[in-house]
Amino acid sequence: MKKLYLLIVLFVSLIALRSHAQVNILTESFDATTFPPTAAGTWTRAHVSGGAAGDTWKRATAATSLDASWVTGNPGTHTGAGMAYFNSFSYSSGSTANLVTPVLDFTGAGVYTVSFWMFRGGEEDIFFAYNDRVKVYVNTSASATGATTLATIKQDITGAPAVSSEGWYQYTYTIPASYSTATNYIIFQGISNFGYDIQIDDVSVDFYPNCTGTPPEPIISGTSTICASTSFALSTTTSTGTGITHQWQSASSASGPWTNVGTGSTYTSSGITATTYYRVIDLCTLSSLSDTSTVFTVNITTGFLCTYCTPTTTSGCADDHFTNVTFATINNSIGCTGLTSGVSLYTSPCPNLTAGSTYTLTVSTFGSFGGDDAQGWIDYNQNGTFATGENVMTSYSSSGDNNTYVVSVTIPAGATPGITVLRLRCNYNGITYTVSPCNNYTYGQTQDYYVNIVSPCTAAPTAVTATPSGTALCAGNTLTLTGAATTATSYAWTGPNSFTSASLTPASFTVSTASAGIYTFVATNACGSTTVTTTAITVTAPPSAVLATPSATTLCSGSVLTLTGAATGGTSFSWSGPASYSSAVLTPPFFCGIYSIIEHLFINGYQ
Incomplete structure (x- = not known):
């Protein structure tokens, strides 16, 4: 009982020493139709001043009152089925309303933060920068009166904090240490300037405990x-x-x-x-x-990845850039927040593209003064240049500030396997350019992406074997499992006693009787096709209940002594005693003396 108590104490202590991880205390994505939300505690909303009493926060699946001539599309939610929005496009200038979280407990020793996503718009309105905004407060009451301001964020992308393009942006703020009671609220205050709607989504309040003990390995x-x-x-x-x-x-x-x-x-x-x-x-x-x-x-x-040309855009990408690139596992909405001139390189994710297969490439562009052109190339032969025959997109639009282009890209059957580069370029079509992967532009952007060409999967992995270091073992022996497979990209072992491994050759381990049984080895190729094989292992326990019983312990000279041995699980036996006595019989006859029984189990050299 004492040992069990000590183990529990040590386990609890270990948890305490490693408790540095983030702890979420509130998450709200506004997906439920009930608004204000109640699932994770009751939110509240209130009209504060200006406009009409109904000018307040609501739930929507898309902003319902955007001027399409000035704003890119009609933004949907950041994630899920809903978001919170303040209809400042329709509310009169000065209308103010609060959206308030449930009560929050900040009594823990550590740091508390609030984070949320907000849609920033107005990119196409080059004449006006409206002052619609969200103010974020923390307070010990559900009111902004006497609260501490954490941030003020304008809806327009040119307002503070300025961003380069429309889209959803995450903002995170630290709660001041003075808020350390069990009753606190985060307040999102929407303020209309009769401009564009305000949308927020995916609110999270998190706790980061004070560090204690040794931090986890980074x-x-x-x-x-x-x-x-x-x-x-x-x-x-x-x-x-x-x-x-x-x-x-x-x-x-x-x-x-x-x-x-x-x-x-x-x-x-x-x-x-x-x-x-x-x-x-x-x-x-x-x-x-x-x-x-x-x-x-x-x-x-x-290698060739370091030899590509580096074109420039002399006026940068602020007025003409990509707003999204989607291709296989790539989904990049960074916009013009990377290099303003030159080439932005994205090495991850690096999607697998199977030779002979077709993929959809979708790019969206933004242009301040009209349409943009989009071009793309993939260096199929990995020679460090983009040839004419490697062009995968040439799309133009002479109108509209925001355009989306969609093309199908078929990877040639003879494409060289391995990592190569997809180059995408956009440029202002008001200036005539020669479509080229290397020409310098005045307005535009160049993005490079790593992609991995893989050979087509014609069949499941072959030559799949599972070889144990031994098939008949004794408890305490070491078992090594060795897998082999052709054209496989991943592996999975499973077996008795909850054994699992994703390695081709798992680390050796000591077996017990619980290790006996069937071990299964699964080899999988890049297309998901699998080949399965198995191997069986037997494990014998050491002998037990070993006894040596004499017919008597005190004898006269000349008397007959009978020795009786007993053992469970024994396969061979050995007696030894005075005067070089020995016997391999379980129950041998003899005369007076002192004897011992040594019981042996021989399997694969184990004794």
């Missing part, structure tokens, strides 16, 4: 192969909360020495010229304990 992600002197970014899944710091380090060797290069959850390098090693150290300043990530290696490539 994990680095990012591009592991780059061209020399090309900028790149690394990010880390790290602990968050009061007292956590993140120190990035680099070295020319995986073993160091290490040099501090940056702080924060993301590190951006302007470029390297040789293989460089990175790690990040998470420190809990409240406990002075830290944990260090596994070393992340960034290698230099000198």
